Amino acid sequence: MRKHIQLLLIIFSLTSFAQDGTIDSSFNIPTGAINGVVNTIVTQNDGKMIVGGDFTFLNRLAFNKLGRLNTDGTNDLSFSIGSGFDNTVNFVQIQPDGKLIVVGNFTQYNGVTKNRIVRLNTNGTIDPTFNIGSGFNSVVYSTKIQSDGKIIVVGNFTQYNGITRNRIVRLNIDGTIDSSFNIGSGANNMVNTCDLQPDGKIIVAGNFTSYNGVSYRRIIRLNNDGTLDTTFNTSTSASSTIKTVCVQSDGKLIIGGEFSTYKGVTVNRIVRLNSDSTIDTTFNSGTGFFNFVNTIVSQTDGKILVGGYFTSYNDIYKNRILRLNNDGSLDSSFNSNASIVNSTSSTPSFVQTISIQSNGKIIFGGNFDYASSNTYRNNIASINVDGSIDNSFFPFIENSLSSNNSIRAIGLQSDGKIIIGGFFASYNGVSANRIARLNTDGTLDTTFNIGTGANGAIQDLKVLSNDKIVIVGDFTTFNGITKNKVAMLHSDGTLDTFFNASVSPSAETVSEQSNGKILIGGGILTVNGQPRAKLASLNLDGSLDTSFLYGPYLINAGAIRDILVQPDGKIYISHDQKVIRLNSNGTLDTTFNSTGGGGNGHIGINISRQSDGKIILVGNFKSFNGVPSYGIVRLNTDGSNDSSFYFDSPLLSAQSRFLLKSVIQNDGKIIFVGYDSMSSVSVKRVNSDGSLDNTFSANDSLLFNVSAENLVIQNDGKIIVCGGFTHYSLNSGNSIEKRYILRLNNNSGTLSTTDFDNNIELNLYPNPVKDNLNFNLPIGVNVLSFEVFDLIGKKIDSNTLQTNFINVKHYVNGIYILHLKTDKGVLIKKFIKN
Numbered sequence: 001m002r003k004h005i006q007l008l009l010i011i012f013s014l015t016s017f018a019q020d021g022t023i024d025s026s027f028n029i030p031t032g033a034i035n036g037v038v039n040t041i042v043t044q045n046d047g048k049m050i051v052g053g054d055f056t057f058l059n060r061l062a063f064n065k066l067g068r069l070n071t072d073g074t075n076d077l078s079f080s081i082g083s084g085f086d087n088t089v090n091f092v093q094i095q096p097d098g099k100l101i102v103v104g105n106f107t108q109y110n111g112v113t114k115n116r117i118v119r120l121n122t123n124g125t126i127d128p129t130f131n132i133g134s135g136f137n138s139v140v141y142s143t144k145i146q147s148d149g150k151i152i153v154v155g156n157f158t159q160y161n162g163i164t165r166n167r168i169v170r171l172n173i174d175g176t177i178d179s180s181f182n183i184g185s186g187a188n189n190m191v192n193t194c195d196l197q198p199d200g201k202i203i204v205a206g207n208f209t210s211y212n213g214v215s216y217r218r219i220i221r222l223n224n225d226g227t228l229d230t231t232f233n234t235s236t237s238a239s240s241t242i243k244t245v246c247v248q249s250d251g252k253l254i255i256g257g258e259f260s261t262y263k264g265v266t267v268n269r270i271v272r273l274n275s276d277s278t279i280d281t282t283f284n285s286g287t288g289f290f291n292f293v294n295t296i297v298s299q300t301d302g303k304i305l306v307g308g309y310f311t312s313y314n315d316i317y318k319n320r321i322l323r324l325n326n327d328g329s330l331d332s333s334f335n336s337n338a339s340i341v342n343s344t345s346s347t348p349s350f351v352q353t354i355s356i357q358s359n360g361k362i363i364f365g366g367n368f369d370y371a372s373s374n375t376y377r378n379n380i381a382s383i384n385v386d387g388s389i390d391n392s393f394f395p396f397i398e399n400s401l402s403s404n405n406s407i408r409a410i411g412l413q414s415d416g417k418i419i420i421g422g423f424f425a426s427y428n429g430v431s432a433n434r435i436a437r438l439n440t441d442g443t444l445d446t447t448f449n450i451g452t453g454a455n456g457a458i459q460d461l462k463v464l465s466n467d468k469i470v471i472v473g474d475f476t477t478f479n480g481i482t483k484n485k486v487a488m489l490h491s492d493g494t495l496d497t498f499f500n501a502s503v504s505p506s507a508e509t510v511s512e513q514s515n516g517k518i519l520i521g522g523g524i525l526t527v528n529g530q531p532r533a534k535l536a537s538l539n540l541d542g543s544l545d546t547s548f549l550y551g552p553y554l555i556n557a558g559a560i561r562d563i564l565v566q567p568d569g570k571i572y573i574s575h576d577q578k579v580i581r582l583n584s585n586g587t588l589d590t591t592f593n594s595t596g597g598g599g600n601g602h603i604g605i606n607i608s609r610q611s612d613g614k615i616i617l618v619g620n621f622k623s624f625n626g627v628p629s630y631g632i633v634r635l636n637t638d639g640s641n642d643s644s645f646y647f648d649s650p651l652l653s654a655q656s657r658f659l660l661k662s663v664i665q666n667d668g669k670i671i672f673v674g675y676d677s678m679s680s681v682s683v684k685r686v687n688s689d690g691s692l693d694n695t696f697s698a699n700d701s702l703l704f705n706v707s708a709e710n711l712v713i714q715n716d717g718k719i720i721v722c723g724g725f726t727h728y729s730l731n732s733g734n735s736i737e738k739r740y741i742l743r744l745n746n747n748s749g750t751l752s753t754t755d756f757d758n759n760i761e762l763n764l765y766p767n768p769v770k771d772n773l774n775f776n777l778p779i780g781v782n783v784l785s786f787e788v789f790d791l792i793g794k795k796i797d798s799n800t801l802q803t804n805f806i807n808v809k810h811y812v813n814g815i816y817i818l819h820l821k822t823d824k825g826v827l828i829k830k831f832i833k834n
Contacts, residue, residue, distance in 0.1 A: 019695075019745065020747055021685065021698030021699065022697050022698070022745045023702075023728075023738075027720075027742065027743035029442070030060075031378065031394060032059065032380045033051065033378055033379040034055060034056075034057050035055060036056060036065075037379060038053040039054070039090050040052045040092050041353045041354070041380070042092050042093065042094055044098065048068055048069060048070055048071060048076055049068065049069045049071075050066070050067075051068070051069060051365065051380060052065060052092050053089055053352075056084075059073070059075050060441075060443065062790075063084060064084025065088065065104070065106065067079065072394055073393040073394030074394045079123060082124075082812075083813070083814070085109055086109075087104065087105045087106040087107065089103075089106065090141050090142070091104070091143060093144070096149075102117070102118050103140035104139070114126070115134060115135025116138070116157070117153065117175075130174060130175040131174055134161050136157040138156050138158065141156070141191065142192065144195060146196065149173040150173065150178055150181075151173075153170070154191035154204060155190065156190040156191075165177070165186060166186025166188070167186050167189070167191040167206070167208065168183055168187060168191055168204060169183070170226065181225060182226045183222075183226045185213055186211065187204070187208035187210070187211050188208050189206065189208040189209065190206045190207050192205060192207070192243050193243065195245045195253070197253075203220075203245050204219070205218060205219040205220075205243075205244075205257075206218060207240075215235050216237070218237050218238045219242055219277075220234060232275075232276065236264070237262060237277075239260050240258040241257050241258045241259065242257040243256060243292065244257065244293065246296040246297060246304070249298075251275045252273065252274060252275065253272070254271070254283075254298070255296075256293030256296045260288075267288060268289055269293045270289060271283070271285065282327060285314065286313075286328075288313070291308065291309040291310040292309045293306055294307055294309070294351060294366075295307045295351065295353055297354045299356060302326040303323055303331055304323065304324040305321070307321045307352065307353070308320065309349075309350040318330070323387070334386060335387040349367055351365070351368070352366035361382055361385065361390055363380070363382050364381060364383070365380045368381075369737070381393070402442075402739040402741050403422065403426065403427045403432070404425060405422065405425065406424065406724035406740055407421070407422040407710070407723065408422040408458065408710065408723075409459065409471075410710050411463040412714065412715075413491065415787065416440045416787070416819070418438040418439075418442075418712075419436075419461060421434055421458030421461045422434060428443065432450065434453050434455075434473070435453055435461070435471060437493060447492065449492055449493045454471070454473065454487075458471050458472070459474065459508045460472050460508060462510045462518075465512065465516070466516075468488055469491070470486065471487050471488075472486045472507035472509065473507065479495055483495075484502040484503055485504070485506065486501050486503050486538075486542075487499070488542070498541055499541055500541065500543075502528055503524055504526045504527075506524070507520050507524060508521065508522035508523070509563050510563070511564065511565050511571075513569065513584070515569070518537070519536070519537055519538075519563050519565065521573060523558075523559040524536060524560075528542075532544075533554040534551075534575065535560055535586075547585065551586055554575070558576040559575060560573050561604025562574045562605060562607050564607040564609055566609065566613075571583075572609075572615065574604055574605035575604070577598070577604075578595075579615075579639075591638065593639045594625055596621075597617075597619060597624045597629075597633075605617050605619035606660060606662060608664050608670075609664070610668065611664075614635060614636055614642055615634070616664060617632070618660065620658050624641060625639075625640065630648070631647075631659040631674065632662070632690070647690040659672050660672075660707070660708075660709050661709065663719075665713060665746075666717075668687075670686050671683065671713070673721060674708070675707055675708070681706060682702060682703050685698070685699060698744060703728065704725035705726060705729075706726070708722070709723035713746070715826050716817075716828060717747060719743065719746050720743050723740065725738070762775060764818070764831050767831045769808055773818070774804060777822065781822050783821070784800070784821045784822060785798065785799065785800045786799065788811075788818055789817045790814065790817075796816070813834050815833075817829075818830070
């Protein structure tokens with residue numbers, strides 16, 4: 001029965017989608033530990049680091065709650081956790097033999113029931129010799145391994161393997177209860193932490209007020225048999241929760257947490273105790289911390305690292321992490337005033353864990369976005385011994401992720417990869433002059449070989465039907481070869497030297513004709529030395545297409561801003577707030593009559609076409625064909641206004657609306673980007689009649705700090721937006737860094753089986769599948785090839801296809817998305833591999 005329920009939950013999850021218009025967090029995933037707090041970092045003898053917490057991705061790879069990093073911060077892929085943990089990892093401790101004791105609030109690891117504790121081998125697999133039975137009945141916070149290998153475990157549990165043990169227990173090395181450790185009735189409230197003195201006695205601290213029926217407040221010391229050490233008298237103690245304990249080599253101990261007093265003495269959030277539990281007055285913390293302390297670590301030289309929620313110590317600004325001298329004074333040689341902020345979460349930033357490397361560098365984790373101005377450190381960072389940021393540690397990308405300047409042009413290749421062009425010189429820190437190709441997950445595709453790229457901005461690009469790419473812009477060379485304003489690239493990014501064309505003075509837009517020839521527009525006066533007025537048609541070798549008639553109607557026109565080619569070969573072009581239609585040979589189509597727009601007019605009109613032949617225009621006009629139409633209008637096929645379409649929303653100021661780009665979904669809904677003079681830069685979706693689509697969350701929540709200039713819809717319906725923005729905000733809340741490109745979730749725009757003729761149904765079986773995934777298609781639908789993606793958009797398989805099945809035996813267990821390419825279109829469906 002349990003298996004049936006799990007299967008139903010999986011099937012239900014396949015039919016559940018993120019809301020349209022929300023940010024797609026799987027696109028260009030940041031480095032570090034995203035979407036979850038780092039609770040614990042522990043360093044192995046070889047310098048590698050075990051990282052645990054709430055996260056599901058570690059350096060862009062799926063690591064559910066636990067992962068291992070190499071010394072440079074990159075993922076150690078030899079550490080395999082499978083599906084990982086189903087809930088939080090709170091603490092990890094390494095045994096002398098290298099095996100890991102992992103505790104938290106999880107109930108499963110890699111699909112196996114493990115209630116709140118598991119021991120892992122050094123490669124991440126479960127150690128079956130550690131027998132926990134039914135495990136713990138509630139959360140475990142911390143552990144400590146004794147010199148004899150036995151394990152102290154503390155938390156908020158009341159049972160272990162069905163036996164009553166209130167908040168503390170000692171386990172034998174095989175995971176069974178050590179019955180010689182007698183805690184009696186145990187602690188009456190949660191235990192957060194524990195540590196061992198040099199003499200083997202055990203310090204236990206948390207928020208309890210009694211132990212084994214005796215009144216002891218928040219911290220106790222136990223003898224090796226679990227009985228209270230009454231020489232350590234804390235019947236009066238900390239005024240509030242103790243969160244961390246650090247035993248020094250001299251036997252003294254430092255405690256930190258939420259308390260403000262200890263035994264009636266003001267000691268804000270930190271105090272050092274003598275071995276008899278009295279305050280060590282040689283440790284002078286002054287006014288202490290402004291907010292909570294989460295972790296304390298003692299260095300070998302006696303200096304003390306402290307992390308938490310605080311922003312000051314002894315009335316001196318110190319942000320979430322600092323180092324103290326052994327007497328409690330600030331270590332002035334440690335500059336930790338890094339700007340740790342947390343803009344992507346409603347919770348405040350904090351440092352939760354600290355680990356010291358053998359080279360003296362300090363790794364810390366918690367809940368933060370930055371550890372230095374303009375540099376990404378998602379929840380994990382490395383600092384040098386002086387407190388400065390360690391830029392050699394991998395979870396670091398200068399100026400965030402993405403390009404280092406604005407993205408103007410975008411296109412999709414047939415395999416779903418994304419071509420971008422603009423003003424940038426790098427992407428994700430890698431040189432990429434003005435053009436780059438991205439994988440489907442938004443990461444840089446380093447196989448796209450552009451050499452030195454373009455020496456000037458790329459204003460527009462077009463992925464041709466043969467997957468070659470035409471670029472136009474302000475450049476004069478590409479990869480060191482002279483290319484004036486226009487060039488053609490092979491699908492791998494290399495220059496197509498067979499294509500030779502030269503444009504003067506400027507080219508701004510490019511499109512492909514139905515005959516495969518190339519249209520370019522802009523402020524063109526000459527092409528290949530021959531006069532042309534704003535528009536030209538090129539053959540595939542770059543020579544002028546002389547059959548495309550020279551257009552005298554454009555001689556006195558302004559620069560062409562957009563070109564759209566209809567399926568019948570007719571051509572729409574926009575200039576000077578006007579839109580005209582040409583026949584396929586370049587002559588004016590006199591059956592299309594439009595007087596154009598009225599208004600400011602300094603931003604050109606963008607054109608998109610519906611399946612019924614009507615066109616959507618967006619721009620900077622206040623009227624079109626003499627009819628009030630603020631920034632967006634729909635025209636009939638004869639050029640007249642379609643009176644059934646009207647957009648008027650208070651979300652954008654109608655009188656000063658600047659719309660830059662629109663795309664039309666398969667269901668007829670229209671998405672556009674733009675801004676107004678009130679700096680309300682946004683992306684919107686309207687229904688086919690122009691009314692605001694209330695199911696699109698971005699309509700009233702997503703705002704960019706500056707221009708969003710272009711967008712494209714993927715085959716799966718998701719929307720990629722690019723432009724000059726560097727931040728976005730939701731509901732006018734905190735500004736979140738996202739530079740120049742992002743992707744929005746979108747289900748209603750998905751290219752699904754219902755988008756094809758005859759409502760083609762893609763049936764997959766068996767699903768879940770073990771070996772061969774079979775599919776059925778109606779007679780007359782021919783399969784060409786397939787691609788398989790994982791849930792973060794990474795392509796894991798692809799090939800041509802001449803059978804009615806795909807062998808998935810070698811896939812890792814999980815959920816995948818199949819893109820089946822047919823002569824009728826692309827069919828998309830999810831399946832489960834088990």
